[in-house]
Amino acid sequence: MEPQNHVSDGADHAFCPVTGVKGKAVKMVTLKALLTPHALAELNPKAEFRFCPDPMCDVVYFSENQTYRTDDIKVPVLQKSQSLDVPVCYCFGHTHSEVVKAAEADSGQKLEGSISAHIKAGRCGCEVNNPQGSCCLGNVKAIVRALIT
Incomplete structure (x- = not known):
């Protein structure tokens, strides 16, 4: 599955754009290590990403303009x-x-x-x-x- 781009509406970027659950900040090294090659090729390395802990949501990482879902991660979450x-x-x-x-x-x-x-x-x-x-x-x-x- 391709990374899903999320267009900002000016909302607080600490919250998952799909569920609204507050995400925990993650370091870029985590994304670089765990994104699939296709997803990594789309990564904005200057963005600040967060981890969505909601088990009902398939979004794993999100930033102001990008989301990465379970299919974009090399390991099960x-x-x-x-x-x-x-x-x-x-x-x-x-x-x-x-x-x-x-x-x-x-x-x-x-x-x-x-x-x-x-x-x-x-x-x-x-x-x-x-x-x-x-x-x-x-x-x-x-x-x-x-x-x-």
Whole structure:
């Protein structure tokens, strides 16, 4: 799917042009690492992009004049996918299914500790692996906490 250009109407550019959900700013390195070649060829590298977290919206990144949807991203996006095979921890390959199984087996905190140890050792690359452009550990913890409470 080709990147969809969104023509600005003067509205606040912090909000997804499709759903109106507030997006989180992402660094350009994230888009450069995760956009498909076709989408990357259309990227305005001077634009400021945000990540749309709304699971009901297929927009992943948006700026004042451009949007990129799930088909424009090289990897499945946790917030946009219902698949249990979708990564939750993009750096170390932990899928939604694996995190759920760990939580159900009462080893969710052990998994969190393993990821934390990798982060402390400087092995994390979330800015180029995670479509959110930020640390995946919060997503892992949220899934574990939701299942153990």
